[in-house]
Amino acid sequence: MDFMNVVVCVKQIPDGDQSTYKLDPTSHNLVRDGKLILDDSDSYGVEMGLQLAEQAGGGEVTLVSMAPNSETSGLRTALAMGAARAILVSDAALAGSDALSTAKVLAAAIKRAGPDLVITATESSDGYTGTIPVQIAELLGMPSVTFSKKVTVNGDKVTVERQTEEGYDEVEVPLPAVISVTAGVVEPRYPSFKGIMAAKGKPVEELKVADLGLDAASVGAAGAGQEITSVVPAEARKAGEIVVDEGDAYQQIINYLEQLKVI
Amino acid sequence: MALNSVWVVVDRSGDKVASVAFELLTKAHEIAGSVEAVTWGDASGIADRVGAHGASAIHTVGDLGGGLPGPAVAAAMAARIAAGSAPDAIFLAQSYDGRDIAGRLSARIDRPVLTNVVNLSDDGLATEHAIFGGTEILNARFTGSGPAIYVIRAKSFAPEESGGGAAVVDTWEVPDLGAAGAARVVSSHAEETEGPKLDEAAVVVSGGRGLGDADSYKLIVDLAKLLKGAPGASRAIVDAGWVPYSHQVGQTGKTVKPTVYIACGISGATQHMVGMKSAKNIIAVNKDQEAPIFSISDLGIVGDVKKVLPQLIEALQKRG
Numbered sequence A: 001m002d003f004m005n006v007v008v009c010v011k012q013i014p015d016g017d018q019s020t021y022k023l024d025p026t027s028h029n030l031v032r033d034g035k036l037i038l039d040d041s042d043s044y045g046v047e048m049g050l051q052l053a054e055q056a057g058g059g060e061v062t063l064v065s066m067a068p069n070s071e072t073s074g075l076r077t078a079l080a081m082g083a084a085r086a087i088l089v090s091d092a093a094l095a096g097s098d099a100l101s102t103a104k105v106l107a108a109a110i111k112r113a114g115p116d117l118v119i120t121a122t123e124s125s126d127g128y129t130g131t132i133p134v135q136i137a138e139l140l141g142m143p144s145v146t147f148s149k150k151v152t153v154n155g156d157k158v159t160v161e162r163q164t165e166e167g168y169d170e171v172e173v174p175l176p177a178v179i180s181v182t183a184g185v186v187e188p189r190y191p192s193f194k195g196i197m198a199a200k201g202k203p204v205e206e207l208k209v210a211d212l213g214l215d216a217a218s219v220g221a222a223g224a225g226q227e228i229t230s231v232v233p234a235e236a237r238k239a240g241e242i243v244v245d246e247g248d249a250y251q252q253i254i255n256y257l258e259q260l261k262v263i
Numbered sequence B: 001m002a003l004n005s006v007w008v009v010v011d012r013s014g015d016k017v018a019s020v021a022f023e024l025l026t027k028a029h030e031i032a033g034s035v036e037a038v039t040w041g042d043a044s045g046i047a048d049r050v051g052a053h054g055a056s057a058i059h060t061v062g063d064l065g066g067g068l069p070g071p072a073v074a075a076a077m078a079a080r081i082a083a084g085s086a087p088d089a090i091f092l093a094q095s096y097d098g099r100d101i102a103g104r105l106s107a108r109i110d111r112p113v114l115t116n117v118v119n120l121s122d123d124g125l126a127t128e129h130a131i132f133g134g135t136e137i138l139n140a141r142f143t144g145s146g147p148a149i150y151v152i153r154a155k156s157f158a159p160e161e162s163g164g165g166a167a168v169v170d171t172w173e174v175p176d177l178g179a180a181g182a183a184r185v186v187s188s189h190a191e192e193t194e195g196p197k198l199d200e201a202a203v204v205v206s207g208g209r210g211l212g213d214a215d216s217y218k219l220i221v222d223l224a225k226l227l228k229g230a231p232g233a234s235r236a237i238v239d240a241g242w243v244p245y246s247h248q249v250g251q252t253g254k255t256v257k258p259t260v261y262i263a264c265g266i267s268g269a270t271q272h273m274v275g276m277k278s279a280k281n282i283i284a285v286n287k288d289q290e291a292p293i294f295s296i297s298d299l300g301i302v303g304d305v306k307k308v309l310p311q312l313i314e315a316l317q318k319r320g
């Protein structure tokens, strides 16, 4: 392969983490109204895509994202890293989408880019269903390898080290294919000043559900086949004793383990 | 309405049946009228244990010929469903292959998936999910019709034998997978491990970024060995390449429920806590008194792991 067309799915998520996320009190969906950022988990996919395109002897990375309110700040970060362009699907009809509807939208958008390789993260930081990568693969009729921790291009196939319970499997997969990569696979580059400036001029194609030929009733809250009924506090685990080490705290651990009859 | 029939996907890693499969079978047997297992590879050797945990039948898609389980198992199940023998629910483990099968099946039969399930209601129609590090429980359920696909976290249910005889083995044909089935496993690599398995050990000693460097993980290994436990890790040091991924505890790693969990130099991120919060006793060593891990610890030591751990190891060695 002398030109590899890589699509990287990037999710744009609220800044912060699970300790700062807010749920909408009625829908119980995650509030995604404010400024969104590039999911850190996807920065590995972007870096991997850029490296593989180079490894293949040439190529380009196209980003695909579904996000509310025409949000592009996360996309700009990935464009500044070196991606060539982006496809953004943003449509009020998509609010409340479940993972399968999201996969349908992403698959339809990916198809337009005619990829040789599709890269996603293994799971998003805010949704973490981890099923979207395979759902996309099935919808596109492509093979997939999830939990990739090392990827090399080998002509018209890629070789992947896939994590397993015991270690890893080496898996070969012909292109086009979908792979999901784990955090830590590569070191994501920091966008350079030049990259940030260049990103401002890179094309972001914004699409609506209708542009993808999807039925609005099959996506968003209308198409969701699941609902959150309530969110309640879990039984709290009480904090126990806190000891500041004065040089003999290890003895406290020994006493505690003895009391539990572990030693 | 409750669940009449449930299929449980029996996860295998190599020739071994994953322990989570028995947990799911037990729960299915408890709440459903009929339980059938679905797996891949040769099922004759596991039919008795699968039957003892409540399944009347075990269907296998047969030898995968080097392919991954996801496409084959999903396609075989989808074909059965299309032919009119849909179960009310399908239980899968939140594991590599479990998620692959669930995702493919979901797209094939156009039904969503509920993932990260930690409990089911008695009628099997509503799910519980631990969110925000296990501080909140989110309740959800499916709407619409068709099989409910549940991807369930390990250690959510206790395995228990119900005394059934061996499950009846048969083979489910796999339809032509086309390109979707084209991935091939060329070789498998197992990491060498000694001592108890991480998700079965009574004592787990885990290290995090607070260890400072890869070499200091030896403190964790030594302490685990002295306590006849297993060494674990936070994702931070797995990502950094200090230890293999198989050591990772948490949302994307293993769920552990030991008698004692000792967290060393681990801050207590929500994604870590969700994998160890159910330990019976938690000890934490962290130099930052504000570290979130202390909020769930029974014994919290505010101190330097590089001082406390060598002292602890030495004292334990002296006891012999």
Ligand SMILES: Cc1cc2nc3c(=O)[nH]c(=O)nc-3n(C[C@H](O)[C@H](O)[C@H](O)COP(=O)(O)OP(=O)(O)OC[C@H]3O[C@@H](n4cnc5c(N)ncnc54)[C@H](O)[C@@H]3O)c2cc1C
Residues within 6 Å of the ligand: A041, A123, A124, A125, A128, B207, B208, B209, B210, B211, B212, B233, B234, B235, B236, B237, B248, B249, B250, B251, B252, B253, B254, B264, B265, B266, B267, B268, B269, B270, B271, B272, B275, B285, B286, B287, B288, B291, B303, B304, B305, B306
């Ligand atoms: C989608 C997703 C999935 C994830 N899945 C997982 C998962 O499965 N498991 C997991 O663990 N994480 C997971 N994470 C990552 C998680 O968010 C945290 O980044 C990670 O757990 C932090 O690891 P840590 O506690 O080792 O490091 P840090 O958060 O950096 O904490 C290091 C701690 O060490 C203390 N320390 C420093 N020096 C010393 C010393 N000398 N002595 C004592 N204490 C010291 C510090 O006070 C600090 O509290 C996931 C994240 C995402 C987004």
Ligand SMILES: Nc1ncnc2c1ncn2[C@@H]1O[C@H](COP(=O)(O)O)[C@@H](O)[C@H]1O
Residues within 6 Å of the ligand: A009, A010, A011, A012, A041, A042, A064, A065, A066, A067, A099, A102, A106, A119, A120, A121, A122, A123, A124, A125, A127, A128, A129, A130, A131, A132, A133
């Ligand atoms: N809205 C989205 N836009 C782009 N990519 C997404 C979106 N949702 C999920 N993905 C991709 O799919 C991966 C798995 O997501 P999830 O199934 O939510 O854990 C993410 O890490 C992304 O790479």
